[in-house]
Amino acid sequence: MVKEILDAPYSHYLFDAELSQKIDRRTIEEMGIDGFTLMEIAGSSAAKILLQQKELTHGVFLCGKGNNAGDALVVARYLLQHNVDATIVFLSGSDDLSPDTQKNLELLRKFNSNEKLTFFESWEEFNSPEQFDFIIDGMLGTGLTSDVRGDYVKAVEWANQQPKPVFAMDIPTGLHADSGKIMGTVINADTTFTFGGQKLGLYLEDGPKHAGTIHYCELPFPNQFKEDCNTYLLDESWIQIESPTPGQHKYNSGVLYIVAGSEGLTGAAIMAAQSAWAEGLGAVILICPKGILPIYEQTLPSIIKKPVGSRNDFFFKDDHTNQVVEIISEKEGSLLLGPGLGREQSTVTFVQEVLTQITSPTVIDADGLWCLAQLDELPKPEQSEWILTPHPGELNRLIKSTGLQKESRLKTVRKYAQTTGVTLLAKGMPAIIGTPAGKCYLTNYNTRYFSRAGSGDVLAGKVSARLALGEEPATSCAQGLLNGKQKLENYLKHHQDLPEPSDFI
Structure with a gap:
């Protein structure tokens, strides 16, 4: 029996930004799983995949103010436990971070027992380390609705000029989450970790060219909250073809x-x-x-x-x-x-x-x-x-x-x-x-x-x-x-x- 196309696995549901945010909010409000826990699961999932890559020694973490930055800070904390140094750059400073991101920053500082972390409060202050082997993009996430501006443009351009792999949190900075169009400029990610649901923009327009390899990281979103989804990703993992059975005539x-x-x-x-x-x-x-x-x-x-x-x-x-x-x-x-x-x-x-x-x-x-x-x-x-x-x-x-x-x-x-x-x-x-x-x-x-x-x-x-x-x-x-x-x-x-x-x- 060939699997019906309408039976798409939840890992192949494609969310726009509005649905993604709605599911996130409902999980927090109706299921009692707080945002900090969701951030922890997202960041730890990405970190585990990163640790399976070649040996990492030092990463540059580009961070904004929202939850995208919080995901990056969780990654930094897990990598720190494996003796990976981190240079963390807050493009707009570390004041007025989202509550869960602020909490993760405070937690990260507590883990810094060996002084393996370096912080910069602005792009102007940033001094690139002489030796580093990867970049984490935690600047702007799915909420982006206007062109990338100011120091974020400079950070994107700098990252794109580096001969080091870039790992994006949820979606590359500058890529529209729904359309896949470039919002002024976009970071060229080698890998994108997408959390809780795959984002439409990763597969449309310019998305495939800038997202790199996409890793879906599952979050504890109840399946019933996903039923408003109406777009799905096709691949051979769930579309199967069997040879027809010959008839009598x-x-x-x-x-x-x-x-x-x-x-x-x-x-x-x-x-x-x-x-x-x-x-x-x-x-x-x-x-x-x-x-x-x-x-x-x-x-x-x-x-x-x-x-x-x-x-x-x-x-x-x-x-x-x-x-x-x-x-x-x-x-x-x-x-x-x-x-x-x-x-x-x-x-x-x-x-x-x-x-x-x-x-x-x-x-x-x-x-x-x-x-x-x-x-x-x-x-x-x-x-x-x-x-x-x-x-x-x-x-x-x-x-x-x-x-x-x-x-x-x-x-x-x-x-x-x-x-x-x-x-x-x-x-x-x-x-x-x-x-x-x-x-x-x-x-x-x-x-x-x-x-x-x-x-x-x-x-x-x-x-x-x-x-x-x-x-x-x-x-x-x-x-x-x-x-x-x-x-x-x-x-x-x-x-x-x-x-x-x-x-x-």
């Missing part, structure tokens, strides 16, 4: 209809059909204009071909609609529509009429998306399940056609999926899956290769195959992405050159 093992192809664009259908077939389906049935049938007869021996129209038809026309609908109605299955369809006006009409009459689970890709963007509204029957797989340009066209306002990429995907009732697989880095229920899933691995010409057709074939095998739409998207990722990794183990689309099949 080819039509009992998953049937996929592919409506694709036009003159000059036959390769897209070939790659999509081969990709779907490789997933173990019982039958892949390619419906194409009769004029281009000879190409597929030569290249797709395992694929059932169903030509429509006459030998003079090289693209789909509106008068092909009834014939195509009749073919799709012969056997129960799913539909992939779009690869290489072309952009003739008659094809746009054909797409509209076919989709209006078909209630099979449907994936719409490539030129199928272009055709949809030409229509005033989506011709989606209420009971049907659709998956749309746009790249950024195609998504922009779809947004305009529905009148939705473009926002951040994540918000755009979420709103479009909710408004239209479709599952949206937005290609890019990261890839984002949006569902009609308003939930979104972000990939935690490199999906840039899916933007190369032809790779999108391969991905559409894999997603369509999982849908034909009976998976839910969002699960089909996640499995299709992961399957491609695994095949890419296997390819790169043995090759140095860029993969071709066929390497994902």
Whole structure:
């Protein structure tokens, strides 16, 4: 049994700053676990991971005034117990620290029996030690809403110039916790310890480039407080793919209809059909204009071909609609529509009429998306399940056609999926899956290769195959992405050159 995508483990929940602060506050107020204890757990978790790194001798701790600095001071205390020296710089002085941070500063001073700590009360006073081997970023955390200013900019620039690893507390200073955008400047962390819940900004926009390796450090937040979360991180630790069980007959093992192809664009259908077939389906049935049938007869021996129209038809026309609908109605299955369809006006009409009459689970890709963007509204029957797989340009066209306002990429995907009732697989880095229920899933691995010409057709074939095998739409998207990722990794183990689309099949 394949795990349902909605069963994301709590370690893969992605929090924005508001939800993170809300959960923290509720844990303190309703569960009686005070902030000082939460800070202790966060800092000690990070320190234990640090102590597993290469041998550390001396760290520079850059601290602000809030709880982010408190986390850093807890780390300093634990490392001090292992004879690691610490130079601690308070960018804005040590007056008016948050209560828990102030308490941890006082506690740290009590542990300083061997005078292994050095304190600076401002950036101007800071004198860099001659020998140190790491930097702790405890300056600004998830509450940052405006550009980094003043001495914090100087500290960030200094840290970025050092040939030493930087370890960030919760989120790198200067990175917006929700959007992943740079707020004026940003520290380049080699490692980020994120506490209690993973932060959205670590995986969006500039986040992956500046967060480095991300370590999730669990805090005692009750799971019921996390249920308002609606964004999750995808990776193979919880998205599993099992090979399909052969049926008694080819039509009992998953049937996929592919409506694709036009003159000059036959390769897209070939790659999509081969990709779907490789997933173990019982039958892949390619419906194409009769004029281009000879190409597929030569290249797709395992694929059932169903030509429509006459030998003079090289693209789909509106008068092909009834014939195509009749073919799709012969056997129960799913539909992939779009690869290489072309952009003739008659094809746009054909797409509209076919989709209006078909209630099979449907994936719409490539030129199928272009055709949809030409229509005033989506011709989606209420009971049907659709998956749309746009790249950024195609998504922009779809947004305009529905009148939705473009926002951040994540918000755009979420709103479009909710408004239209479709599952949206937005290609890019990261890839984002949006569902009609308003939930979104972000990939935690490199999906840039899916933007190369032809790779999108391969991905559409894999997603369509999982849908034909009976998976839910969002699960089909996640499995299709992961399957491609695994095949890419296997390819790169043995090759140095860029993969071709066929390497994902």
